[in-house]
Amino acid sequence: MSLSVAASTQALSAEQVFTLLERVRQKTPRVHAITNAVAQSFTANVLLALGAVPSMTIAREEVAAFAGGADALLVNLGTLDEERRAAIPLAIEAARTAGRPVCVDPVFVNRSPVRCAYARELLGLKPDLVRLNPEELTALLPERADADALIEAGTVFAVTGPEDRVESCGEDFLLRNGDPLMSRVTATGCAGGAVLAAFLSIEKDRALAAACGLSVFNIAGEIAASRSGGPGSLVPELLDALYCLTDRDIGARLKTG
């Protein structure tokens, strides 16, 4: 599902992508990630390999202190237990109050009506970015007008799949990097959401930040896939590639538009 069929997509240059990556590496932003138990360790390692710093507590007594002091907040709805349901609104409020960007990843809302209803409430809090796949988007916002209204109000959508599409009230981007082997590793999408949160923390143009973050993560994934014997070796290779990623790597591989 394309949210805005008519919109033309913007080109993205390797220089833009590398410039933002370098800003992440220099600022070492802290990303507070409320994410599912399956994804926590890999997400933390992706953030560290990128040059960011993860924090991950979900305890309601302290999540506001952690989220309010972080440079960005990721809210991922996988394994949505009681502790996380209690923590998420507190964390979003703290991040909002501190003026930090909020990225929401409504994992599997197409498989659970309870989760879908919860995710819709979060959309009412106007996150800066929503990352999801086409099936999740259809479940979350069956009416096209509702998605358009959110985009008008400033939320950016990053719709991921074989192609990734960034939709915003300004520029849109179409991105074609990545490798199918990435989908054979759990939580690659979730960890990619944390990369987007890190990029949002260093760039006010949210659509540009999302496009650059997606490109960095997917190019690292491509490099890793080219060096891997399967999904097991993809994990260390992806983290190494992210850690070592150069402007030449990006220049050689970036596929947009």
Add this chain to the structure above:
Amino acid sequence: MSLSVAASTQALSAEQVFTLLERVRQKTPRVHAITNAVAQSFTANVLLALGAVPSMTIAREEVAAFAGGADALLVNLGTLDEERRAAIPLAIEAARTAGRPVCVDPVFVNRSPVRCAYARELLGLKPDLVRLNPEELTALLPERADADALIEAGTVFAVTGPEDRVESCGEDFLLRNGDPLMSRVTATGCAGGAVLAAFLSIEKDRALAAACGLSVFNIAGEIAASRSGGPGSLVPELLDALYCLTDRDIGARLKTG
């Protein structure tokens, strides 16, 4: 402890094992795994490398929707917290109602009386398969007659160790694949349980499904151990081996009773 000393064991052919593996790869069954926090990520990656799809939520509000829509359910009792204790009966009921196989792995029942009592209640729900080691079996069912009664009623036992024994009211299997290095990696047993659940979803002969699933996982482990410098590199190698496993690998390595 052998459950049925008198029973002769059945041979298993490499062709049978590979045929079932290919059926898993073609059907890409979804396995809902309620498993311990330590095992979640590795279990998800094992399922993906095998060709199955994991889901893992433990939230009581949505676990029935996830388990009822899955092709098989794994219930692993490691780190048995409140959330999981509440979720497990709901998930089993949903899987039963949908006619899906249920696999129970009563991890460490020999170390905690509370957990052992809880596991005995689950046996009353007549799971399709129970995977455990001899110490756990002795703790769970100290009376031989109780184990025999469960087997008579249709539950299959997969008793794992240096040798693996599949015991059923039909055929039994004795399997000798695997490598000691696998026990130096956390959650290999737990992840192996998820493989059994995936195989149960594509084959009605539960004992045959269990025997093939154990063989696939342990042969992948053997190949990985032969390529590893220790338990760290065993993990990516095992996932790569599982992903790439061929009929020739199985033919060259399968060791049965």
Add this chain to the structure above:
Amino acid sequence: MSLSVAASTQALSAEQVFTLLERVRQKTPRVHAITNAVAQSFTANVLLALGAVPSMTIAREEVAAFAGGADALLVNLGTLDEERRAAIPLAIEAARTAGRPVCVDPVFVNRSPVRCAYARELLGLKPDLVRLNPEELTALLPERADADALIEAGTVFAVTGPEDRVESCGEDFLLRNGDPLMSRVTATGCAGGAVLAAFLSIEKDRALAAACGLSVFNIAGEIAASRSGGPGSLVPELLDALYCLTDRDIGARLKTG
């Protein structure tokens, strides 16, 4: 922050370090680790690679049975949720009653007042060892006299960073092994705490045990970094190096004093 500026530090020989490592490998102590969700899997794998056995349940109904039967207890305060807050005092009491050493790792107390207050209560239970970095130490014990009083009473402090300092009422140790790449992998510090707990279980001289445990883990990290292309491959390499670590490795790399 150095706790005892005036104290001279003790030399540590490669033979002492290897002797204690071999005692861990021969005894295969069980370490019950109440640790954060992000660190659980890596911590379990570090313990297994070392030659110890992990258990990790946090359920209040059974944590006492697990902790009381273990050879050492690790309490790590990362992701401090309700279940863990309830479990920790029960586990410490059970370990104390059984005469087992208790190691506390007050992760991120400098980022959360609630967590800092909780950690101070734990100090009142007089753990055998506290592992933390200088920032956490300053937050936890802003008054130097309070730290000195705890050390007088028998608690050992392992203050980790580019240099590691072990402070006790007896000998002190200054250790200089490790590699900066280790800080780009999540939970290396947390997993290192579990190694200290394993060493405490086989050696009554707590400061010596801590110094040897830190050296073993950091030398394995150095070897891994020398073989890694980044933080991704560091993980399997570290586990392999820990599993294979010899007296020659330690002799060639140990840096103390």
